[in-house]
Amino acid sequence: GQNIDQPTEMTATEGAIVQINCTYQTSGFNGLFWYQQHAGEAPTFLSYNVLDGLEEKGRFSSFLSRSKGYSYLLLKELQMKDSASYLCAVRDSNYQLIWGAGTKLIIKP
Amino acid sequence: DGGITQSPKYLFRKEGQNVTLSCEQNLNHDAMYWYRQDPGQGLRLIYYSQIVNDFQKGDIAEGYSVSREKKESFPLTVTSAQKNPTAFYLCASSPRKVDPEAFFGQGTRLTVV
Numbered sequence: 001g002q003n004i005d006q007p008t009e010m011t012a013t014e015g016a017i018v019q020i021n022c023t024y025q026t027s028g029f030n031g032l033f034w035y036q037q038h039a040g041e042a043p044t045f046l047s048y049n050v051l052d053g054l055e056e057k058g059r060f061s062s063f064l065s066r067s068k069g070y071s072y073l074l075l076k077e078l079q080m081k082d083s084a085s086y087l088c089a090v091r092d093s094n095y096q097l098i099w100g101a102g103t104k105l106i107i108k109p
Numbered sequence: 110d111g112g113i114t115q116s117p118k119y120l121f122r123k124e125g126q127n128v129t130l131s132c133e134q135n136l137n138h139d140a141m142y143w144y145r146q147d148p149g150q151g152l153r154l155i156y157y158s159q160i161v162n163d164f165q166k167g168d169i170a171e172g173y174s175v176s177r178e179k180k181e182s183f184p185l186t187v188t189s190a191q192k193n194p195t196a197f198y199l200c201a202s203s204p205r206k207v208d209p210e211a212f213f214g215q216g217t218r219l220t221v222v
Contacts, residue, residue: 004151031209042199042213043152050209087151095206096167099144099151 002026004100006088011106012078020073020086020103028093034062034073035087037102043087046073075105083107111136115200115214122187122194122221130185130217132200140206141183145169146197146216155198158183159206187219195221 005023012018024032031050035043049055049064049071061074073086085102092098113134122128134141140159144152154167158177172191177183183202187194200214 008149030207033209040197040216040218042215044213045210048209089152096154097152097211099153101149101151 002092002098004088004090004098006086006100006103008101009104009106011108012075014078014080014107014109016078017074017076018078018105020075020088020105022071022073022088022100024069024071024088024090024098024100026090026092026098029066030091030093030095032062032064032071033089033091033097034060034071035089037085037087038083039085046086078107080107080109113200113202113212113214115198115217117217118215120217120219122219124221125189127186127188128219130187130198130200130219132183132185132214133181134183134202134212134214135181136202136204136212137180138202138204138212139180140203140208141177142201142203142211143167143173143175143183143185144199144201146199152199155185157206194219 034046037043047062054063059076064071085104087102088100089097116131142157143155153169156175158164174186198217201211203211
């Protein structure tokens with residue numbers, strides 16, 4: 001079967017750095033996505049990785065290793081507004097998105 | 110402003126009744142999707158459509174139906190055959206199925222009472 005694993009919940013301190021990991025096993029691979037979702041709201045797109053390596057976008061970076069079936073989202077200089085769930089999703093060989101359950105990130109002052 | 114709109118935001122339904130959730134986009138996207146989100150689970154695909162008058166079942170299509178008569182609109186009907194319909198429903202669109210980014214509506218929280 002196909003599955004995406006990510007931690008259920010993480011806690012970090014304002015101003016610090018946090019890394020959210022995602023491991024996956026899917027039928028084929030056509031890209032990995034990270035989305036941010038505040039409670040009761042729609043997910044918003046953060047990043048897309050299709051080749052190995054690091055993609056940096058401001059305070060957020062995303063890393064991919066296809067051989068290890070592994071990705072992480074790195075958030076720097078954490079702000080209170082970063083408190084949200086972070087969803088990892090992989091697009092399989094049929095271009096369907098397989099979603100992880102999300103990681104709830106709690107930021108403390 | 111371009112975007113994707115779902116309505117209503119909250120919906121209550123009595124057991125045994127069908128209910129239709131609206132999804133409209135003015136982004137000129139070809140592909141549209143319906144997902145269901147339950148606590149502690151990832152988004153699950155109900156139906157998707159890549160072009161007008163065509164749609165395909167996702168992983169959990171049983172008890173749901175859709176139509177795609179216009180490019181802008183992709184309504185979802187939750188029928189009485191859906192055993193556990195209480196959930197958060199998300200509609201999304203993308204220019205094409207192969208494009209990387211999907212844009213989501215604000216979601217509809219359906220509660221069966």
